[in-house]
Amino acid sequence: MDDQPELGDIKINHDVVASIVRLAALQVPGVAGVGGGLTDGIGELFSKREADKRGVKVTEDARGDYAVELRIVITYGTEIGRTAYEVQVAVRKQVIAMTDKGISRVDVIVEGVRMPTPGSSTNGDRPDDLWAGIVTTD
């Protein structure tokens, strides 16, 4: 930015970061979903928040680093501590890779437990599902 100041700043909306966080968390084995608490449900009814940001709160500190709070639903039988650590690592890695900004902390809150359904993968709400309606085959 310093060598070409006339180009201006690049600002990334926190909603975009929240979407990155959500998708990164959903790729971790043992995470059945993101968000879905009562507050989220009521909030969505009144605020028209999009589904891909629910369960994620992103704030920015004075240094410009992101602080993330993430509410997840885990699959029964997975080790909570390990899964949460993997979520923290995945979120940190993905956000830094895509935004080139630091992350001060990733707070993980386990909001629910889901039983694994027979015949399905451990991740019931995988990111691939989001694109199922628009993927076309040649």
Next chain:
Amino acid sequence: MSPILEYILNAPALVIGLWATLGLLAIFLFLRKPRRLLLVSNENGRLQISRHALHRLLEACCLQLSGVSSARARVVKRGGKFKTYLRLKVRPDAKMDAVQGYLSQEIADIYRLNLGITNVGPIEIEIVGVVPENKEF
């Protein structure tokens, strides 16, 4: 004057008081911080579990037993220890001593190994009903 304003002005104090109480209750419920249990806190961030998720985790553990039809869990932190209450509905073929032994061990393991909680209190199991099995034709 709008009908709503007219209604409020003419309504008796009891009705206004009732609506005000309901409104305050709704605001309280909406703003109330959910009770969460802090499991880990380090430089990477914190790991917390909501009381609802903890209850669901314990109930899911109970439902792994074929003899258990339904389960309700409640956890109370008293004197620094986590006291667990389980209310179960069992099937007629359930062996109570086996259910009690298995659940005591499994739930203690969930606390210690999965959640990292060492100060586990007593686990009280109460059988509140027997659910007959569905007869298959």
